[in-house]
Amino acid sequence: DAGVIQSPRHEVTEMGQEVTLRCKPISGHDYLFWYRQTMMRGLELLIYFNNNVPIDDSGMPEDRFSAKMPNASFSTLKIQPSEPRDSAVYFCASSFSPRDNEQFFGPGTRLTVL
Amino acid sequence: QKEVEQNSGPLSVPEGAIASLNCTYSDRGSQSFFWYRQYSGKSPELIMFIYSNGDKEDGRFTAQLNKASQYVSLLIRDSQPSDSATYLCAVGAGSYQLTFGKGTKLSVIP
Numbered sequence: 001d002a003g004v005i006q007s008p009r010h011e012v013t014e015m016g017q018e019v020t021l022r023c024k025p026i027s028g029h030d031y032l033f034w035y036r037q038t039m040m041r042g043l044e045l046l047i048y049f050n051n052n053v054p055i056d057d058s059g060m061p062e063d064r065f066s067a068k069m070p071n072a073s074f075s076t077l078k079i080q081p082s083e084p085r086d087s088a089v090y091f092c093a094s095s096f097s098p099r100d101n102e103q104f105f106g107p108g109t110r111l112t113v114l
Numbered sequence: 115q116k117e118v119e120q121n122s123g124p125l126s127v128p129e130g131a132i133a134s135l136n137c138t139y140s141d142r143g144s145q146s147f148f149w150y151r152q153y154s155g156k157s158p159e160l161i162m163f164i165y166s167n168g169d170k171e172d173g174r175f176t177a178q179l180n181k182a183s184q185y186v187s188l189l190i191r192d193s194q195p196s197d198s199a200t201y202l203c204a205v206g207a208g209s210y211q212l213t214f215g216k217g218t219k220l221s222v223i224p
Contacts, residue, residue: 031210042216043158043202056211091157095210102148103212105157 004106006092012112018080021109024073025094033103034067034077035091043091049075082113116141118205120215128223133190135218137203140184146206147179147186152217153199162188193222 005024013019025032033048047057052069060067064083069075079086089110093103117140127133135149146165150158164170164177164186176189186205190197200217207213 043214045211045213048211050210102160102163105159108157 004092004094004104006090006106006109008109009107010110010112012114013082014114015083016081017113018078019082019086019111019113021077021090021092021111023075023077023092023106025075025092026096026104027073029094029096029104030072031095031103032069032075033093033095034075035093035105036088037091037108038088046077079111082111084113087111087113116144116205116207116213118203118213118215120201120203120218122216123219124221125218126221126223127193129193129195131193133193133197133220133222135188135190135201135203135220137186137188137205137215138184139186139203139205139213141205141207141213142181142184143207144181144184144205145208147177148204148206148212149175149177149188150202150204150214151199152202158202190220193220195222195224198222 007022030051034046035043037043046059047067049069067077089108091108092106095103119138149162151161152158162175162177164179170177174191178187198221200219202217203215204212
């Protein structure tokens with residue numbers, strides 16, 4: 001398997017623009033997680049899905065952030081409008097270990113909002 | 115609020131020595147404990163997990179868990195320069211969510 005795939009790997013945008021990050025989980029995995037990592041706050045869970053259904057979005061910072069998972073092989077995280085403080089590395093992770101909670105991370109998307 | 119605390123480091127050890135990384139957590143209901151390694155500019159990679167009190171060994175790595183003290187550690191024996199990375203402690207409470215610490219940066223000096 002190719003592992004978790006994320007695109008784009010790098011995104012530079014201007015404040016106020018819409019940003020869409022994409023993720024393809026490992027085939028067969030039924031949990032998908034979106035994280036944000038910054039130096040100040042570390043790795044933070046934004047939202048996670050089980051069988052394409054959002055389970056907990058309490059980590060989503062505000063209404064500017066939204067996430068969808070239309071099918072088992074694709075998820076998006078959208079920021080609209082983007083702000084400079086959204087600059088971070090966004091990771092997608094997937095798992096299929098109800099006992100182990102073992103999460104496999106994608107390579108991440110480095111977002112810079114100017 | 116669930117918290118996972120780690121010393122940010124950097125922790126510097128000479129090549130061949132034992133590196134000891136520590137982590138404390140606040141949620142007594144935590145059931146699963148993980149150590150991830152993250153190289154600079156890369157994504158976290160799972161290296162160890164432990165569920166029960168005591169030690170768990172895997173090659174040069176040993177994870178230690180003490181639930182009474184809410185403490186988990188990672189020992190790296192015979193440290194190599196390739197072990198230089200940031201080590202993230204993660205704690206799960208049975209809901210498939212993990213809470214991560216901010217990580218300890220390890221530097222192994224040749």
